[in-house]
Each structure stands twice: as C-alpha cells, then as structure tokens.
Amino acid sequence: MNIYLIGFMGTGKTTVGMALAARTGWTFIDMDQEIARREGRAIPDIFAQSGEAYFREMESDLLKELTSLDRLLVTTGGGVVLRPENRDLMKQTGFIVSLSADKESIKRRVSNQTGRPLLSGGELDQKIDRLLEERKGLYEDADIQIDTSARDVSDIVDEILAHPLFPAR
Numbered sequence: 001m002n003i004y005l006i007g008f009m010g011t012g013k014t015t016v017g018m019a020l021a022a023r024t025g026w027t028f029i030d031m032d033q034e035i036a037r038r039e040g041r042a043i044p045d046i047f048a049q050s051g052e053a054y055f056r057e058m059e060s061d062l063l064k065e066l067t068s069l070d071r072l073l074v075t076t077g078g079g080v081v082l083r084p085e086n087r088d089l090m091k092q093t094g095f096i097v098s099l100s101a102d103k104e105s106i107k108r109r110v111s112n113q114t115g116r117p118l119l120s121g122g123e124l125d126q127k128i129d130r131l132l133e134e135r136k137g138l139y140e141d142a143d144i145q146i147d148t149s150a151r152d153v154s155d156i157v158d159e160i161l162a163h164p165l166f167p168a169r
C-alpha cells in the first residue's frame with residue numbers, strides 16, 4: 001500500500017507530500033525529482049532534448065516500479081493522470097489524495113518558478129486554461145479531494161490524516 005498525491009501543477013503536491021511524509025514516517029518520493037535524478041538532467045531539459053513522449057514513458061515506468069513497493073508517500077507529476085493505465089495502477093495499489101487550487105492560486109504559485117516546461121514561454125494564463133480544460137475530470141478519481149487555495153499546508157495535512165480510511169496511522 002502506498003499513498004499517491006495527484007493534482008495539477010502548483011496545487012501543492014510536493015509541499016504537502018513532504019509534510020505528510022514527515023508526519024507518517026512513510027518514505028517520500030517525488031516522481032519528477034526521481035526522474036530528473038535518474039536521467040541526470042532537469043525536467044525542462046528532458047522535454048527539450050528527448051520530447052514529452054519520452055518523459056511520459058519514464059513516468060509510467062517509474063510508477064510501475066513504485067507500485068510494487070510498500071509504504072511510499074509518492075508525489076506524482078501533474079501529468080501522471082493522462083494515461084488510464086497510470087490511474088488504474090494507483091487505484092489498485094494505494095490511497096489517492098487529489099489536490100486542486102483555483103486558477104489565481106495556481107498562477108501565483110508557478111509564476112515565480114521555472115522548471116515546468118508545459119508552462120514556459122509566455123501566455124501563462126492561456127496555457128493553464130488549456131491544460132485544465134484538457135484534463136478536466138482526470139484529477140477527480142481519488143479517495144480524498146482537497147482545494148488547497150488559501151489554506152495552510154499544516155491544515156491540509158491535518159485534514160488528510162483525519163480521513164477515516166487514511167492508511168498511515
């Protein structure tokens with residue numbers, strides 16, 4: 001059994017995941033960080049040099065590997081839900097926490113950071129709109145859904161821990 005955090009970019013998966021790992025003692029793994037580490041290059045370089053399709057293969061392969069392990073706190077990349085087989089794998093092997101945020105919060109949180117190739121190169125607003133539209137519904141299949149807009153991380157963590165079916169207690 002693992003815990004998977006899913007959600008669009010900037011919804012707080014990595015931030016909340018690290019705090020949850022500290023509270024539960026489960027092993028933290030951020031899929032984006034792990035892919036970058038294994039590849040020896042940053043996510044934007046992987047996208048630019050090898051393409052998104054290559055990254056998606058790495059992402060699915062890594063997820064498969066993680067599903068055979070136990071007591072992991074996995075923070076996924078924002079696009080992991082694009083493949084139905086990834087969604088099925090997470091469902092079969094863990095407790096899924098879906099984080100969301102309103103568009104203004106997402107924009108504010110990603111605007112002062114780099115490292116998200118799908119949002120780089122201007123017109124941030126339209127890019128977020130388009131991706132959210134394309135992915136509508138994909139983040140909704142979860143054991144718990146939390147809107148993280150205007151909420152403290154510790155508050156969000158407490159809500160997750162209080163869920164009656166949360167496995168790490």
Ligand SMILES: Nc1ncnc2c1ncn2[C@@H]1O[C@H](COP(=O)(O)OP(=O)(O)OP(=O)(O)O)[C@@H](O)[C@H]1O
Pocket residue numbers: 007008009010011012013014015016032076077078109110116148149150151152153
């Ligand atoms: N609840 C929150 N309130 C305010 N700021 C937050 C909150 N959660 C995260 N942030 C900030 O938003 C930014 C993005 O958060 P984070 O990296 O955790 O998102 P993410 O979902 O992992 O994004 P990505 O999919 O791009 O990896 C960070 O600067 C983080 O400090």
Ligand SMILES: O=C(O)C1=C[C@@H](O)[C@@H](O)[C@H](O)C1
Pocket residue numbers: 008009032043076077078079080115116117118
């Ligand atoms: O939403 C997405 O498709 C992505 C989100 C990030 O976490 C990275 O996995 C990558 O930048 C792609």
Ligand SMILES: [Mg+2]
Pocket residue numbers: 013014015030032075076
């Ligand atoms: Mg992240």
